[in-house]
Amino acid sequence: MPDQTPDRTPDLDVAIVRLDPDLPLPSYAHPGDAGADLHAAVDVELQPGERALVPTGISIALPDGFVALIHPRSGLAARHGLSIVNTPGTVDAGYRGEIKVLLVNHDRTEPVALRRGDRIAQLVVQRFERARFVEVDALPESVRGAGGYGSTGGFTPAAQRDHERSD
Numbered sequence: 001m002p003d004q005t006p007d008r009t010p011d012l013d014v015a016i017v018r019l020d021p022d023l024p025l026p027s028y029a030h031p032g033d034a035g036a037d038l039h040a041a042v043d044v045e046l047q048p049g050e051r052a053l054v055p056t057g058i059s060i061a062l063p064d065g066f067v068a069l070i071h072p073r074s075g076l077a078a079r080h081g082l083s084i085v086n087t088p089g090t091v092d093a094g095y096r097g098e099i100k101v102l103l104v105n106h107d108r109t110e111p112v113a114l115r116r117g118d119r120i121a122q123l124v125v126q127r128f129e130r131a132r133f134v135e136v137d138a139l140p141e142s143v144r145g146a147g148g149y150g151s152t153g154g155f156t157p158a159a160q161r162d163h164e165r166s167d
């Protein structure tokens with residue numbers, strides 16, 4: 001069935017140069033998708049635990065005030081343990097070099113073989129705010145305060161749950 005989701009995402013022109021004219025441009029798989037899929041420009045095989053900086057064959061020029069974030073694809077992560085070391089990778093508006101993806105194979109036993117043209121990651125273009133860091137002597141109080149790193153509780157690991165049940 002065709003995707004019925006109306007695409008209300010506003011369009012933004014982003015200049016792109018294909019360093020490799022045989023590869024497709026990044027593209028959104030469905031209306032409303034946030035990420036445009038990026039293609040590998042080379043074949044690469046990653047052994048378990050191995051990483052590689054994989055070229056995508058494109059350079060872009062984002063308008064000022066925009067950033068592109070390189071996210072992993074969940075299917076590759078779930079099926080092969082493939083992720084990105086520095087996820088999300090940050091592509092700055094001023095960057096004119098080739099976009100590359102720092103892939104890592106988290107699988108313990110199986111290598112991952114990628115072919116040139118495979119969709120290896122997704123690029124999310126978004127606006128950002130540039131902060132002016134205003135130094136003060138003390139920060140305003142908040143309900144959370146300095147609590148973090150699980151201060152609100154986490155989950156009980158299954159092994160511990162089983163142990164409590166058998167008590």
Ligand SMILES: O=c1ccn([C@H]2C[C@H](O)[C@@H](COP(=O)(O)OP(=O)(O)OP(=O)(O)O)O2)c(=O)[nH]1
Pocket residue numbers: 070086088089090091092093095098099100101102
């Ligand atoms: O996954 C990534 C991350 C970065 N870049 C490019 C675009 C980005 O604008 C530039 C610099 O990235 P970043 O600031 O993350 O790296 P850095 O280690 O801080 O290098 P630099 O000192 O050049 O900023 O490298 C990529 O192509 N892929």
Ligand SMILES: [Mg+2]
Pocket residue numbers: none
């Ligand atoms: Mg940097």
